[in-house]
Amino acid sequence: MRRIENYILRFLSRKNGVAAIEMAFIFPVLLLIYFSVFEITMLYSLSKRLTRVASNxxxxxxxxxxxxxxYLEDFEKLLTxxxxPYIFNDCSIMITGYWVDSDKKVTKKWSWSSPNIGITVKEDVPNSIKDYSSFVVRTEVTMKYQTFLMSRIFPNSLNGIIPLDKVFYYRQRLGGEVICRDCQT
Structure with a gap:
């Protein structure tokens, strides 16, 4: 019995291999943090670029x-x-022109969307931008971001697709309204 007790005490007092065991516990956590920060940085960069495109x-x-x-189709070149250097095939643009009458009733005058639009669009004009007898331009730019690393690490738990959507509203600056000669109503 004394022999087993000495063996256990000797095992607990040894310092060899502690760094390897600590590394075995800490290294996977550090990798997960690194990959998460990479994905968050990519998402932030893409979100910032989408904001810039929709606003412009x-x-x-x-x-x-x-x-x-x-004129509107040229905005796809601006988006690209x-x-x-990021290349995405599932980016889409939707631009809509609204007339707000003297009763603040909104009427859709025209709209245009890129050919690869595969999303459902919630078309509304917020009350904060509704002004009597004004024209409002609504711009929406969307894309589906496919994660680079996280979907490969956890393929069964995450589908790896994160939708990004930016919407901007602007009032017309010159004249009464923006007329689109060959857009759909």
């Missing part, structure tokens, strides 16, 4: 008095070049 599109349209589809 809405601002440029609000400065016009008359536009057409070819702003998102560079």
């Amino acid at each position: 599109i809405g601002d440029m349209i609000a400065q016009e008095s008359s536009i057409d589809k070819s 070049s702003t998102m560079y």
Whole structure:
């Protein structure tokens, strides 16, 4: 019995291998933190770029008095070049023009969306931007972000797709309204 007790005390007093055991516990946690920070940084960068695109599109349209589809289609190039070096095929743009009458009743005048739009759009104008007899431009830019690492580490628990959506509203600056000559109503 004394021999077993000495063996246990000797085992507990040894310092060899403690660093390896600590590393075995800490290393997976550090890897998980590293991958999480990487994904959060990517999401932040993409969200910032989408915000910039949606804001710029809405601002440029609000400065016009008359536009057409070819003008709106050029915004897809703006989206692609702003998102560079990231390449995503599932980015989409939806632009809508609304007229707010003297009773603050909103009427959709025209809309345009990129051909690859595969989302349902909630079309509303917030009360804070509704002004009597004004024209409002609503710009929405969406994309589905496929995580690089987390979906590969946990393939069965996460589908790895995070939807990003940015919506901006601008009032028309010049004249009464923005007219889109060949857009759908």
